[in-house]
Amino acid sequence: MAAGTGYVGVRLRPGTAGEVLGIEARTIAQRALVGDAALTTIPEIQALCLSVPNVDALVERLTDFVAGxxxxxxxxxxxxSMINMLHVTGGRLPVGDIGRLHGVDVRTVQRRIVSATGLTPKQMAMIVQFHRALRLRFYDRLDIVSTAIEAGYADQAHMSRVFRHMGGFSPARLPDLVLAGFPI
Amino acid sequence: MKLRYTIIYVADVPATVDFYERAFGLRCRFVHESNLYAEMETGETALAFAGEPMAEMNDLAIRPNRRTEIAAGFEIAFVTDDPHAAYAQAISAGAAGIKPPAEKPWGQVVGYVRDLDGCLIEICSSIGD
Structure with missing residues (x-):
């Protein structure tokens, strides 16, 4: 990213992205679409790409687009409720338990969450667990061993592998530009 | 330090407040406009309820309490002059009966119900009555 580059973004509630973007959520899961790839996949966002006089106008346009x-x-x-339960439990509740608490079997949980978010319940649980570990470690300043235990990783090595895999960095130090300062 | 609050994370704060009012005769002291937090009028130590989404906002993770699950390992105990009538009132308000009030060897009358979310509630006479 060149110096002086700015950008605006919006975070959508889990389960809403498919309808907001007018596509099946799973078609863009785990992908980062840039430029023409994004415009081809989601033609509706073309309207967002007209030039604007300043960043505030861009924020307003994006907000209006998403709100609409x-x-x-x-x-x-x-x-x-299933998605909320993944969050409430920090991604630590087995998918079978989520099913039982909603009176449905594991496959139904799988089908509904994949359809709504594009991610399997397990993938989503791992992201929720990782985000919580990030907050515990870097917002709440918890030490690495305690973070691993509270977030529900088997041990410190397990947590370190997850941090490297999902974030590309170590639990020992948060890179300065991670998420560009957005809330985790 | 002082024990000032007992806070239970619940699925539905207003429904829980309504239930505790009808089942156990408590009065509500405060409900936040978000409907994610409420306190009951229980004296110096407030019984309070927080909506489950509050857990994540506090960087916590919790196992939700539900009636169909094994009860979590804690209980809230209410002391009353008439445990049998209090037990009946709780059941009629929607509590799940577990063990009707019965006299313990030390003379205390003790019964158990589960609340809307399945939390254990003890209804008892004071010791020595």
């Missing part, structure tokens, strides 16, 4: 597309969107309440 969010209007009338409803995530199935049971699926939303």
């Amino acid at each position: 597309r969010m209007h009338g969107i409803s995530v199935d309440p049971s699926t939303e």
Whole structure:
């Protein structure tokens, strides 16, 4: 990224991205679409690419676009409850338990969460668990051993592998530019 | 330090407040406009309820309490002059009966119900009555 480059972004509630972008969530899961690839996959965002006089105008346009597309969107309440439970439990509750708590089997949990988010429940749980470990480690200044235990990793080595795999850095030190200062 | 609050994470804060009012005769002291936190009028140590999403906001992770699950290893105990009537009132308000009040060898009358989320509630007479 060149010096002086700025950008704006929006974080969508899990389960809403497919409808906001007008696509199946799974088609863009685990991908970063840039430039023409993004415009081809999601033609609706073309309207966002017209030039603007300043960053504030860009923020306003993006906000209006998302707010307009969010209007009338409803995530199935049971699926939303499953997604919320992944968050409440820090990604530590087995998928079978989430199913049992909602009176459905594991496959139903899988199907609903993949359909809503593009991610399997396990993938989503791992992300939630990683994000919580990040907050414990770098917002709450918890030491590495305690973070690994509280976040639910088998041990410190396990947590370190996950940090390297999902974030590309070590739990010992958070890179300065990670998420560009956005809240985790 | 002082024990000032007992806070239970619940699925639905307003529904839990309503239930505790009807089942155990408590009064609500405060409900936050977000409906994610409420305190009951229980004297110096407040019984409070927090919505489950509050856990993640506090960087916590919790196992949600549910009636269909094994009860978590804690209980809230209410002392009353008439445990049998209190037990009946709790059941009629929607509590799940576990063990009707019965006299312990030390003379205390003790019964158990589970609340809306499955948390254990003890209903008992004071010791020595």
